[in-house]
Amino acid sequence: MLDVGRHPNIDLLAYSEIEKVEGEAGNFKITVRRKARYVEEDKCTGCGACKEKCPTIVPDAFNEGLGERKAIYSWFAQGIPSTHTIDSNYCRQLQGKKCGVCAKTCQAGAINFEQKDRIVELTVGAIIVAAGYDVFDPVKIPEYRYKKIPNVVTAIEFERLLSASGPTAGHLDRPSDRAIEAEIEALEKKAAKSQKLVAKFEEQFNQSSADFYAKFQKGEYKDDEERNKWAEKYKEHLTIVEPLEVMKKKAEGFTAAKRLAFIQCVGSRDFRFYPFCSGYCCMHSIKEAIIAHEHGPDTTSTIFGMDIRAIGKGFEEYKIRGGNHSNISYVRGRVAEIQDGPENNPIVVYEDTKERMVKSQEFDMVILATACAPTKGIYELADKLGIELDAYDFIKTSPLSPVDTSKPGIFVCGCAGAPMDVPESVAQASSAAERAAEVAFEGDVRKEKAVA
Amino acid sequence: MSKDILVIGGGIAGIQSSLDLAEMGVKVHLVEKLPSIGGKMAQLDKTFPTNDCAI
Numbered sequence: 001m002l003d004v005g006r007h008p009n010i011d012l013l014a015y016s017e018i019e020k021v022e023g024e025a026g027n028f029k030i031t032v033r034r035k036a037r038y039v040e041e042d043k044c045t046g047c048g049a050c051k052e053k054c055p056t057i058v059p060d061a062f063n064e065g066l067g068e069r070k071a072i073y074s075w076f077a078q079g080i081p082s083t084h085t086i087d088s089n090y091c092r093q094l095q096g097k098k099c100g101v102c103a104k105t106c107q108a109g110a111i112n113f114e115q116k117d118r119i120v121e122l123t124v125g126a127i128i129v130a131a132g133y134d135v136f137d138p139v140k141i142p143e144y145r146y147k148k149i150p151n152v153v154t155a156i157e158f159e160r161l162l163s164a165s166g167p168t169a170g171h172l173d174r175p176s177d178r179a180i181e182a183e184i185e186a187l188e189k190k191a192a193k194s195q196k197l198v199a200k201f202e203e204q205f206n207q208s209s210a211d212f213y214a215k216f217q218k219g220e221y222k223d224d225e226e227r228n229k230w231a232e233k234y235k236e237h238l239t240i241v242e243p244l245e246v247m248k249k250k251a252e253g254f255t256a257a258k259r260l261a262f263i264q265c266v267g268s269r270d271f272r273f274y275p276f277c278s279g280y281c282c283m284h285s286i287k288e289a290i291i292a293h294e295h296g297p298d299t300t301s302t303i304f305g306m307d308i309r310a311i312g313k314g315f316e317e318y319k320i321r322g323g324n325h326s327n328i329s330y331v332r333g334r335v336a337e338i339q340d341g342p343e344n345n346p347i348v349v350y351e352d353t354k355e356r357m358v359k360s361q362e363f364d365m366v367i368l369a370t371a372c373a374p375t376k377g378i379y380e381l382a383d384k385l386g387i388e389l390d391a392y393d394f395i396k397t398s399p400l401s402p403v404d405t406s407k408p409g410i411f412v413c414g415c416a417g418a419p420m421d422v423p424e425s426v427a428q429a430s431s432a433a434e435r436a437a438e439v440a441f442e443g444d445v446r447k448e449k450a451v452a
Numbered sequence: 453m454s455k456d457i458l459v460i461g462g463g464i465a466g467i468q469s470s471l472d473l474a475e476m477g478v479k480v481h482l483v484e485k486l487p488s489i490g491g492k493m494a495q496l497d498k499t500f501p502t503n504d505c506a507i
Contacts, residue, residue: 001490004467004482009474014484018460026453032483062495079488122481124458130466132491156495163497170497287500318501377485381460414465415492422464422499429468436457436469437478 005080013120014081021127021384025409025439030122036115038086038094039072043110046074046082050102050111058090060167064157066175067167072102077165086111125440126409128432129395131381133415136267136274136371143337144266144368149346150176151257151365152338154266155284158367162291172256172295174365176344180247181254187244194237201230209234256296257364261348262289263335264305267371268419274371274392280421281369282309286322288367293326300327302361304335304350312423338366372419385410394418403432411435456481463491 004010013032020031056071071090074082092099093113103111135156138146146152151174153161164170168178198209205212205227212227213234221227262285268278282305289301308330310319322328333351341347341362349360374393382389388396388406395405395412403411413432414425457473459466462484470480482489493499496506 001467001494004462004470004489007471007474009477009479010470011479011481012462012484012489013481014462014489015487016483017485018483028454028458030458030481032481037487064495073487075486075488076490076494079490079494081488083487085487122456122458123454124456124481125454126457128457128459128466128469130459130461130463130469132461132463132465156492159495159497166497283500287498287503291498291503312501314501413469414461414463416461416465422493425463425465426468429465430472432465433469433472433476437473437476440455440457440478 001078001080012081014083015085016120018381018384019119021386025407026125028124028127028409030124030127032120032122034118034120036088036117037083038088038091038111038113038115039084040110040112040115041081041083043108044083044106045108045110046084047108048074048084049105049107050084053101053105055099055101056090056092058087063160063167064154066157066160084110086113126411126436127385128429128436129381129385129387129405129410129412129416130414130429130432131378131416132375133372133419134375136373138266138368138370140273141266141270144263144335145338145340145346146368149338149340149344149366150174150179151344151346152368153365154368154370155262155281155288156370158288158365162288162295170295172292172299172365173254174257174344177251177254180251184244184247184251187240187247191237191240191244194233194240197233198230198237201226201233205230209237256299257292258296258299259362259364260289260292260299260301261346261361261363261366262301262303262369263338263348263366264303264308264369265334265371266368267373269306270371274373276392276419277309278372278419279309280372280419283312283315283318283421285367285369286310286319286328289328290318290322290326293328300329302329302331302363304331304333304348306334307332312421372415375416378416403428403435409439455479458483461491462486462489464493466491 016032016034019033022029050072051070054070054072057068059065060067060069062076072086074084088094160166216231267273293299310316333353335350337349339347345362346366347362351358390396395417411432413428456479459470459482470482473480499506
């Protein structure tokens with residue numbers, strides 16, 4: 001990534017979108033909209049002082065909403081370019097309120113609230129589409145109760161929880177436990193405030209609130225106006241402190257998630273959604289289970305799948321290694337339902353096809369291996385480029401020229417064309433680069449050549 | 453005729469294409485809609501089967 005940022009031959013247009021494409025192979029005229037960041041790219045040093053001071057807290061999309069960021073942000077810590085961006089949907093100043101804290105903090109003077117979108121015109125000989133994919137939204141499968149049971153997460157969300165740079169700093173804290181901890185934090189702030197109010201009265205009357213309140217309830221001090229106020233404040237204080245104590249006691253028992261279930265083919269190999277196999281999810285789940293076991297050696301994982309498709313160099317060995325050394329068991333069967341169990345533990349109901357039995361098992365967390373779905377923006381992009389999509393809305397290619405789209409001079413690589421893993425994406429990317437250079441420099445020689 | 457090349461998307465595929473072309477001496481314009489490049493792979497903690505860091 002760093003190499004891309006500093007390579008003299010790469011003109012990096014981040015935070016930009018394609019507006020218009022005209023022309024043909026050898027001579028495409030491209031209009032690019034460079035969206036306003038409200039931060040000057042040539043001035044911002046990426047120091048991050050602005051986001052320290054920014055008062056507006058926003059869910060962090062990079063962490064799949066599991067963490068928080070500020071209204072001025074960098075997409076992620078090591079992001080290239082490191083230029084910060086102001087989210088105009090949340091920024092107080094851009095929403096017409098008074099703020100501007102970031103502008104006062106920025107020593108480089110990079111903040112510019114007046115910045116507008118800019119239009120850039122390019123002329124290119126060939127185009128490579130590497131627009132990627134979207135994670136399938138498992139809300140569409142109601143029996144898995146994603147978003148309803150807090151400890152049912154997607155594989156990419158689990159990835160962020162495992163990451164040392166993620167919202168939990170790599171601790172496998174369950175989302176339900178994190179929600180309670182956040183509530184405790186909020187209540188503690190409230191309790192500290194009301195404690196101050198009550199303390200004032202305690203000082204004034206030189207008596208503890210508990211003593212006073214016991215007497216007050218027996219009917220003493222009824223005519224004293226000040227003491228009536230005290231009683232009222234103390235009652236309010238108790239409504240905060242009592243549930244807080246209960247929650248704190250509960251939180252003492254919180255541990256990292258130890259019993260994990262991985263459910264394969266969520267959205268893929270499913271005729272209601274995508275009939276195809278997404279290819280990478282089996283290995284993705286095994287990897288997540290191995291990493292989780294590295295985090296906590298007493299972690300056990302169960303992978304529920306119709307079959308484990310470990311097709312690739314070193315993949316089958318990886319699968320076996322996971323079973324032998326990382327407490328992974330593989331269960332052949334399709335999960336019918338996930339139910340909400342005690343202590344926010346999801347219960348997986350499945351058919352064990354080896355024993356021909358319907359079983360259910362309780363876990364700390366369930367991870368859904370979601371399908372590789374075409375990206376939302378692909379329809380508009382394909383329309384602008386004038387290229388065709390296939391039956392599942394990936395970019396159409398043919399088996400003998402897997403990186404050529406339906407339009408000469410436009411190539412595709414990675415998951416925009418079909419679901420694939422990282423090594424395959426990289427291989428296709430090099431192939432598409434070579435094809436694009438061929439067209440830009442020599443015209444499409446492939447046409448004259450016999451193919452296969 | 454132009455010898456420049458446009459790459460749409462700054463994920464692992466777009467990054468690899470851009471670097472290959474740039475190393476060949478071709479001028480590349482890499483367009484990414486998000487504030488930083490990296491794509492989905494940057495969100496991954498480790499990659500299989502070697503458990504190497506993704507970024």
